[in-house]
Amino acid sequence: MIPKYRTQFNKEFSQEKYQKTNELIIEKCGQEAAFRLSESPIFLTNDFWNKLDDASQSIISQIKNMSDEELSKAIPDNCKVPNDTQKPHFLAIDFGICQDENGEIIPQLIELQAFPSLFGFQRLFEEVITEVYPFLNDLKKSLSQEEFIEKLKAVIVGDENPENVILLEIYPEKQKTAVDFVLTEQLLGIKTVCLTKVKKEGKKLFYEQDGKLIPINRIYNRVIFDELDKIEGLETEFDFREDVDVEWITHPNWFFKVSKYILPKLKHAFVPKSYFLSDFPENEMLENFVLKPLFSFAGSGVNLNPTQEIIDQIEDKENYILQRKVTYAPLFEDINGEFSKAEIRLLFGWDPKKEDPELLVNLVRMTKAAMVNVDFNKKDAIWIGSSMAFFGN
Incomplete structure (x- = not known):
């Protein structure tokens, strides 16, 4: 979207530099990313940033004004966890x-979730990509490394001893996001612990280190709770639904409360109209909407072209929404003159001591397929995968 930066990047790009980017990530954190990195960042205008910011702040304000009673309706009965938090x-x-009907480039809300993402990795990716392409430093407007660590630590560790804070995941070494776990350990001094390794004594939780049981006071939760039931033979000493003496960062209930469940409730020029499937009005055309399950990740279960026959076969219509289709703009030119589309994820941390969340980093996913998921692209495609955005004029 900013021709001069796109031209400069494409001129400087080489396969060797892309390889160098991947090598530096391994060098700096000791592990490679298990997901594809795009060869290129994207360049967005400050005007587009203002649109993103306006929409985000409106969404945050609307969430803050929703009652806990209203939000709690999103939590399935079998997934309710005790000791919920206010935010x-x-x-x-x-x-x-x-792109709208007038050709203007605009953001359109696709999804949102009160759940952590690749905070550590995106910070490293920014560091590496600016090292490989130094001109990007002129566009770098993010927090300093010290500020970033301080703010992330305030959210995840708080006033606790890092020894008593864990990053919790199920089989973390098998997750595509494992590289982010390693970086989080490095940044915050906390341990990554598999759910199957957590010990329980009464209401207290522990993990084992060097033959000693270490108390767990805070859990930086990366487990998608409602997926645990799908894992055959899973044995754990504690159940999320038990009342235990820990502070959740963030509480598992929020995964449901701020999710696609609230999309039909949000109002803004950059929020496409959504309906619960059970409430879809007769005067709307089904062909103009995308069918989405309320709780899914990475495009799972999304139907871009739902039919009435498909709708009629769904029994639990309250667990689906229909969201008005949007047109992704193929804006991001690669070295072969082909264009990618993209989504941008704004990642906010919300210090409990502060009134509002704060943007810490962004994440971009680039694609040349109908869905923004690398798995749907041709295997030899370029300018696809995980990246980040730089803003300027």
Whole structure:
């Protein structure tokens, strides 16, 4: 979207530099990313940033004004966890980079979740990509490394001893996001612990280190709770639904409360109209909407072209929404003259001591397919995968 930066990047790009980017990530954190990195960042105008910011702040304000009673209706009965909090510690807000009927480039809300994402990795990616392409430093407007660590630590560790704070995941070494766990350990001095390794004595939780049981006071939760039931043979000493003496960062209930569940409730020029499937009005055309399950990740279960026959077969219509289709703009030119589309995720941390969340980093996903997911692209495609955005004029 900013021709001079796109031209300069494409001129400087080489396969060797892309390889260098991947090598530096391994060098700096000791592990490679298990997901594809795009060869290129994207360049967005400050005007587009203002649109993103306006939409995000409006969404945050609307969430703050929703009652706990209203939000709690989103939590399935079998997924309710005790000791809920007044607000989440994280917000991830995804916008498609789209084009309206007048050709104007605008953001369109796609999804949102009160759940953490790749905070550590995106910070490293920014460091590496600016090292490989030094001119990007002129566009760098993010927090300093010290400020970033301080703010992330305030949210995740708080006033606790890092030894008593864990990053919790199920089989963390098998997750595509494992590289982010390693970086979080490095940044904050906390341990990554598999759910199957957590010990329980009464209401207290522990993990084992060097033959000693270490008390767990805070859990930086990366487990998608409602997916645990899908894992065959899973054995754990404690159940999320038990009343235990820990502070959740962020509480599992928020995964449901701020999710696609609230999309039909949000109002803004950059929020496409959504309906619960059970409330879809007769005067709307089904062909103009995308069908989405309320609780899914990475495009799972999304139907871009739902039919009435498909709708009629769904029994639990309250667990689906229909969201008005948007047109992603193919704006991001690669070295072969082909264009990618993109989504941008704004990653907020919410210090419990502060009134509002704060943007810590952004994440971009680039694609040349109908859905923004690398798995849907051709295997030899370029300018696809995980990246980040730089803003300027």
